[in-house]
Amino acid sequence: MNKDERKQLYKAVEKRVLAGERKSAIYAEYPDEQDAKLVARVLAQIPTPERRKQFSFLNWTLITAIGILAVIKLFVVTLLVLTEIPKGAILILLAPAINIFLIWAVAKFKGVGYLLVIAFGLTGLSKVMEGFEQGSHPLDLAINTTSLVCVAVSIVIAFVLMKKLLPQTSFFLTSKKDDSGSPVFEE
Numbered sequence: 001m002n003k004d005e006r007k008q009l010y011k012a013v014e015k016r017v018l019a020g021e022r023k024s025a026i027y028a029e030y031p032d033e034q035d036a037k038l039v040a041r042v043l044a045q046i047p048t049p050e051r052r053k054q055f056s057f058l059n060w061t062l063i064t065a066i067g068i069l070a071v072i073k074l075f076v077v078t079l080l081v082l083t084e085i086p087k088g089a090i091l092i093l094l095a096p097a098i099n100i101f102l103i104w105a106v107a108k109f110k111g112v113g114y115l116l117v118i119a120f121g122l123t124g125l126s127k128v129m130e131g132f133e134q135g136s137h138p139l140d141l142a143i144n145t146t147s148l149v150c151v152a153v154s155i156v157i158a159f160v161l162m163k164k165l166l167p168q169t170s171f172f173l174t175s176k177k178d179d180s181g182s183p184v185f186e187e
Helices: 003-020 023-028 032-045 048-055 058-084 089-093 097-107 111-134 138-165
Strands: none
Touching: 003 023, 003 032, 003 138, 023 032, 023 089, 032 058, 048 058, 058 089, 058 138, 097 111, 111 138
């Protein structure tokens, strides 16, 4: 199955889950082992409508934290470009691009979005800690402290949301299995 077909499969399965169909019923329609494996992986990444509704406030909190980080990144890169690299204006637009993608993925309740927030958050923590070592100016301290809080909050909330929205999904976005090796889906 090529990339476009997988994308179409994801959209079709997501549409059915959001319409209220049970994940186990959708999975049962794919008897071919290869297709069933792919559908199980897709189903493992899609939260049910009930869980989306239940955790929407926490999801918006995560989106807000990522948005604050995007604004901080935009501010810092803008200052850097204006003072150090006058012809590097394109960097101003590229700097928050990852954050904007993460906001989109989290707003759409995509499992990969939460995983990426955790991964980028962990790498971001080391960069923020380096910032504390380098800057002693009050503005640097305020930016680094805000970034540290937002990154830490983002990691924790993304982890909690992964566990709550996708309780039958492993950390690597595959479905958990029962004793017989069949995927288990929350309903």
